[in-house]
Amino acid sequence: MNPLPGNLQPKDFKSDVKPVWCPGCGDFGVLNALTKALASLKLPPEQVALISGIGCSSRMPAYTSVYGFHGIHGRALAVGAGLKAARPDIHVVVTGGDGDGFSIGGNHFLHACRRNMDMTYIVMDNEVYGMTKGQASPTTAPDWTASEFTPSGTHARAFQPAAIALAAGATFIARAFSGQPNTLAQMIVMAMQHPGFAFIQVLSPCPTFRPEQKDWKKIVRPFAVDDLPTSDPAQAALHCQRDDGMSTGVIYVEARPVWRRSKAQEMTVEDIEQEFQL
Amino acid sequence: MYDCRMNDTKRRNSLSIALVGSGGAGVVTVGNLLLEAAAVDGSYGLMRRSAGPQIRGGESAALLHFADVPVECAGDYYDLLIALDWRHAERFLDEIPLTACSCVLYDPAAGDLPAPVVHTDARLVPVAMQRLAKEIKFGRANMIALGLVSSITGLKLDTLCETVSGALSAKGEDVVTGACACIARGAKLGQSLDIELSIPTAQPGAEARWTITGNQACGLGALKGGVRFVAGYPITPASEMLEWLAGRLPRTGGCLIQAEDELASVNMILGASYGGVPAMTVTSGPGLALMTEGIGLAIASETPIVVIDVMRGGPSTGIPTKSEQTDLNIALYGMHGEAPHVVVAPVSIPDSVFTVRWAVNLAESLQTAVIVLSDQLLAQSRMVANRPPDVGFVPRRVTGQAGVENYRRYALSGDGVSAMAIPGTTGMNYTADGLEHDERGTPSTGSQDHLQQLEKRAAKLTGFDYGDHWADVEGDGTIAVVTWGSCTGAVKEAIRRAGEHGVPVRLIALRLLAPLSTRYLEQALEGVTRLLVVEQTFSRQLYHYLRSQLDLPQCTGTLARPGPLPLAPGEVTERLLAEAC
Known part of the structure; x- marks a missing residue:
């Protein structure tokens, strides 16, 4: 007999499937934070759907006990949008990595932000393609030369997830660190309670291909300003641009009408086909 | 040499009219009005649109065919051509074959007659349509043309004015009054021209009749089939179906999203x-190419979807405004890996209602992707048809009920179809996966799991009973034609003509292209000594596909031609009457 949703513990939101992640992977922290958030929200597991694309972090759905859809590379936001539009009663959480979300799925990211559907998007950003064994991602610094694919670096400026989400129209933008699962869990709760598209960039180290990221725990700190979160996009942009990308916190929250299905007077299909009658 | 007078006895009671003019001249408006007014008078008709690539101001033509029975294909020749102007005429005149019996009404103010028109020996009649229109307040040359057609063909003026008033009412009273005055002026002039043609009419009191385009018919089939979510991206010639659905889905409790691209469309559904x-997307060739990875995901994750591809000339951007059947190969083979799925195609405009409805049912029953191949010729042509029969299906997605112990989403079942739990169902939570998986859905690279799931996904399609819907099979005789899609109309008319020559021909118009019903097809071909495969492709895609699936008669020929010219019944008849394979 399943316990009542109110009594569910974080572990009840985990499945018995063993993650493929390397020891020390930041994504373990995100899994812990996510299950904590779901337990604290007291949501019945069958009312939650976790949608993902392809990559290390996109393996997340199978490790949880909610409904899941593990799709193809880059398209998780589209699957999530279709599910939310068709089933507004389901809580949709989309997860993935920086390559999945900002490179191959970059276009969907922009349009998910501006569409402002009521869903949460958690991107585990480790600035590398882990599953394909260590290539540069859109968030990789241009001078990173450790990949055989780009031996002299990418020569391309790193993608700025928060600033781009802001420009594209996301209504909840936050940055977190996977090494602080309690803070992250609280942020996921806020994101899931936010009406509209909520985006969390989680700095989630890859100990295998970016061992230097083990030092992130020494570098990350909360935004050292007292006016965040803000609902002023100019202010949010200023803080994003001045930051080195390692400050955490909820950056921007805006109350904007959430995407809704258009309503029309109900008709039967039999009524509709009358228009063809001569 | 073709003799139009001699051939008249072989032609059914029919009339073909072409209206041409640059975009904005209003020939499509006139065509629609003419089709509708003639239909009210009791005629059956078909209007094809031929347009250039220009957004505004390019060439455009309304090509109409009338008969006393439903018209499913173009005629071989046009009886009447009315040209408001000849702009870019060289681009489409080969779509409007004329004979010495044809009559061409043209405006002398609109420039010289194109040489191909002069060379036909058709009767050429100058009419100053633009000048006449200018004499009338709110007058337009296209309405003068409509008036000319009405008196030449004996269309009732009352009916016409009523139709025009209804159609143009939104543009204001002045426009309607001007249009009706132009029609009356044109009609008066037409009487003096000594041209007598008549639009054939059917016996009244027959079945209820519809005017409907193929795009609308597909949309209606989707609604009837229970589709309540559509995502799509604008593309010619499929956008009109999405626009039609956008206005109607919300009324049935459904929802349509204009997605950011085709990748999003297929993943949203x-x-x-x-x-x-139940969910569907609508696109054309370039969009289908973008969607193939998503379609593979539907197949692997066993998520039902319907994808309608309104085919146009390809490859690449190709010929967006004109028809071709060349997406057969990508629809059959486009997915990577082994990806069994269903491909169906409507055989006529009204059949699009049934075929799409069936497609929805197949997707839902078999939990897989179903690709529907329509084409520009079906999609953008408007037909006066008998109301299509209502063939219903019981919705048949097998879903999991709450409380099943040890639920396995991809359980190996007898027929390969396993229960698909829907989010919200308690205790059935699972993860759908495009990764190969075990019965529970857990990702697996094991050889046994791969083999079992491959067998499962194949067996559910091959073991299914598709019934009689796999093809329209008509007639008998030792000669047969296998065809599909919009070619079916021309083939049917060709077979009718061959019959008048005493040559019976069997028709096999395939509706189910994959999986091919080889057993039924072999039965349908029993006793056939000569087979003709008719398709609108360059490389004979259907012929090669059929050959890969079954043994065809030794004497098998092909009539394959790429777009954009639609197949004319005459060229099919010629092949049927020839002795050669």
Whole structure:
């Protein structure tokens, strides 16, 4: 007999499937934070759907006990949008990595932000393609030369997830660190309670291909300003641009009408086909 | 040499009219009005649109065919051509074959007659349509043309004015009054021209009749089939179906999203369908190419989806405004890996209602992707048809009920179809996966799991009973034609003509292209000594596909031609009457 949703513990939101992640992977922290958030929200597991694309972090759905859809590379936001539009009663959480979300799925990211559907998007950003064994991602610094694919670096400026989400129209933008699962869990709760598209960039180290990221725990700190979160996009942009990308916190929250299905007077299909009658 | 007078006895009671003019001249408006007014008078008709690539101001033509029975294909020649102007005429005149019996009404103010028109020996009649229109307040040359047609063909003026008033009422009273005055002026002039043609009419009191385009018919079939979520991206010639659905889906409790691209479209419908809502996307060739990875995901994750591809000339951007059947190969083979799925195609405009409805049922029953191949000729042509029969299906997605112990989403079952739990169902939570998986859905690279799931996904399609819907099979005789899609109309008319020559021919118009019903097809071909495969492709895609699936008669020929010219019944008849394979 399943316990009542109110009594569910974080572990009840985990499945018995063993993650493929390397020891020390930041994504373990995100899994812990996510299950904590779901337990604290007291949501019945069958009312939650976790949608993902392809990559290390996109393996997340199978490790949880909610409904899941593990799709193809880059398209998780589209699957999530279709599910939310068709089933507004389901809580949709989309997860993935920086390559999945900002490179191959970059276009969907922009349009998910501006569409402002009521869903949460958690991107585990480790600035590398882990599953394909260590290539540069859109968030990789241009001078990173450790990949055989780009031996002299990418020569391309790193993608700025928060600033781009802001420009594209996301209504909840936050940055977190996977090494602080309690803070992250609280942020996921806020994101899931936010009406509209909520985006969390989680700095989630890859100990295998970016061992230097083990030092992130020494570098990350909360935004050292007292006016965040803000609902002023100019202010949010200023803080994003001045930051080195390692400050955490909820950056921007805006109350904007959430995407809704258009309503029309109900008709039967039999009524509709009358228009063809001569 | 073709003799139009001699051939008249072989032609059914029919009339073909072409209206041409640059975009904005209003020939499509006139065509629609003419089709509708003639239909009210009792005629059956078909209007094809031929347009250039220009957004505004390019060439455009309305090509109409009338008969006393439903018209499913173009005629071989045009009886009447009315040209408001000849702009870019060289681009489409080969779509409007004329004979010495044809009559061409043209405006002398609109420039010289193109040489191909002069060379036909058709009767050439100058009419100053633009000048006449200018004499009338709110007058337009296209309405003068409509008046000319009405008196030449004996169309009732009352009916016409009523139709015009209804159609143009939104543009204001002045426009309607001007249009009706132009029609009356044109009609008066037409009487003096000594041209007598008549639009054939059917016996009244027959069945209820519809005017409907193929795009609308597909949309209606989707609604009838229970589709309640659609995502799509604008593309010619499919956008009109999306626009039609956008106005109607919300009225049935459904929802349509204009997605950011085709990749989003197909993945959005996967999400909706995963959520338990029958879902569909609509596109054309370039969009289908972008969607193939998503279609593979539908197949692997066993999520039902319907993808309608309104085919146009390809490859690449190709010929967006004109028809071709060349997406057969990508629809059959486009997915990577081994990806069994269903491909169907409507055989006529009204059949699009049934075929799409069936496609929805197949997707839902078999939990897989179903590709529907329509084409520009079906999609953008408007037909006066008998109301299509209402063939219903019981919705048949097998869903999991709450409380099943040890639920396995991809359980190996007898027929390969396993229960698909819908989010919200307690205790059935699972993860759908495009990774190969075991019965529970857990990712697996094991050889046994791969083999079992491959067998499962194949068996559910091959073991299914598709019934009589696999093809329209008509007639007998030792000669047969296998065809599909919009070619079917021309083939049917060709077979009718061959019959008048005492040559019976069997028709096999395939509706189910994959999986091919080889057993039924072999039965349908029993006793056939000569087979003709008719298709609108360059490389004979259907012929090669059929050959890969079954043994065809030794004497098998092909009539394959790429777009954009639609197949004319005459050229099919010629092949049927020839002795050669």
